[in-house]
Structure formats: C-alpha cells, structure tokens
Amino acid sequence: MKIDTLLFHTRLREHAFKTLKTILELKRSGLKRVVLAHVIPREDVAFVPYGGMLKENLERIREETRIKFEDWIQTIDDPDLQFSQRIEVGSTNAEILEMAKEENADLIVVGCKKRNTLEMVYVGTHILDILRRSSIPVLMGKYIAPYELEGELLTKTNDNIWERPMLATDWSDPSRRALDVTLTLKEVVKKIIISHVLGARQTKNRKVEEIRAMEEESLRRLKSYCRRADDAGIKSEHHLAMGRTVEEIIKISRDYNATMLVMGRTGKDWLHEYWLGGVSHKIVELSELPVLLIP
Secondary structure (H helix, E strand, C coil): CCCCEEEEECCCCCCHHHHHHHHHHHHHHCCCEEEEEEEEEHHHCEECCCCEECHHHHHHHHHHHHHHHHHHHHHHCCCCCEEEEEEEEECHHHHHHHHHHHCCCCEEEEECCCCCCCCCCCCCHHHHHHHHHCCCCEEEECCEEEEEECCEEEEEECCCCCCCEEEECCCCHHHHHHHHHHHCCCCCCCEEEEEEEEEHHHHCCCCHHHHHHHHHHHHHHHHHHHHHHHHCCCEEEEEEEEECHHHHHHHHHHHCCCCEEEEECCCCCHHHHHHHCCHHHHHHHHCCCCEEEEC
C-alpha cells in the first residue's frame, strides 16, 4: 500500500510543525497530498444556556488556524506537494475519522500531549480510540519525548523517523501488513529491524524442548521477513527475544537505535485492550519513539 495522501491532524501544540516536516520525507516514497486538519471541540465554542454556538469565538479560532496553516504551507514551499485544509467543529475522534474517509487518506497522523516528568502516559483515551477504530494506518507522532532510562531522565528528539524503523511482529495478519507498508517506503528507509518476542505467557509451563521449537520457528519466520526486505532493496536485521513483551520491544528499539516502531494492531479482544491496555497501546504510551500502527 503506497502512501499517496495523509491527514495530518494537529491541535497546534509546540513542535507540531517540526513533526509535520519529518512526516513530509514520505514525498520521496510517493506522497502527493497533505490534508492539514484541526478539530475545534464543540465545548470550546458552545454556550450552555441554549446549547448554541459562540459565533465570534468560532470564527476567530477558524481564522487563527487558517493563518497558521497558510504560514506552514508557505514555509514548506514545495510545488510538488498538494496541500489542503480542513477545520471542523465537533467530536475530535469522529471528525478525524470522517475527514480521513472523505479525503481518501492512506495515513492518519496524530500527536501526543506534552508530558511532564511526573506523567508516564503520552496519549489520552481519545487517541487510543482513534487507534482502535481506524481502518487505515495511524502514526503517533512524537517530536520531543522525555523518557526514563536506568533512573535517569533523558530526552529524545525524533527528527529522522523513517530512516531505521523497527517492526515488532507477532506473525498476525496486521503484522504482515505492517511489513508490506514498510517495504513501500524503501526510498526513505535505510534499514529495518525486524523483531519478535516470545512472551512470558507463551513460554510459561512449557518444556525446554517446546521452547526451543518455538525459538527455531520464530527464527525461521524472522529470516523469511528479512529476505522479503532484502528483495525489496532494504537492508534488514532480525532479533529474537524472550520475556515481557512490552519491555523487550522497547529495550530492542533502544539497543538497535530504531527511529520508529511499526506494529500491527492486534489483539483478540479489542474492547479488553482498549480499557486495560494491550501491547500495542502500551507501546504507544511508553515508548519515546513515534509508533506506526497498522490495522
């Protein structure tokens, strides 16, 4: 699946424009259209007594957003990219998904809240809801991301996200589609790290011979994924780990200096994952890297 059109939703927070510029590297892989989108929450322009709209506030926010977008487009100044704007009022999630459908977008880009040193969650439930409901890939952008490593607070700047993606696969159909999408980005990807974690639940109460058989099968599959990457003209490297899935994926991404995490949106019970947190949701929340999630 080629990424021809992307919907870039922003709340115009700090670093939003820098995030956009990193995304636009996709032009080298065929990106042609960019829809700059902003949703004005209804409660920001509503007045309580009659449930109506404060027209002056609405028009002011619309104009401020339009001017900001025009400034971005002028600064980028790329005649080969077609830009358009969508400024809507309503429920953020519903509007983002509807705009993506109407614009025939191939990718939705959303951002995260700036967190302080005491917060350990990047995303709110509204972003998790988009990740759960979207029928097209969603990229969770993180330009500046604080994180903790061995008790030390560090800051990660993600300004070259496509160069060295890491695919965390569980062999599911979404994971295979995640590989397919990544392989279409060969013009911007220098190397792909392909990883799999034999989770603690998978190996619990297993005999040694069974675990070794699982390891051999996983290595065989990893090598087959790497062959596909090599055939597509992308350098690849694989890594197999055992342990707690989320922790291991984050550790591997750091050990291999990954610039992005790519995952299939998996899970047998997505309602359960939505409220209690599945692997992909926890990775989105806890990793300092941008995460591309493929349904």
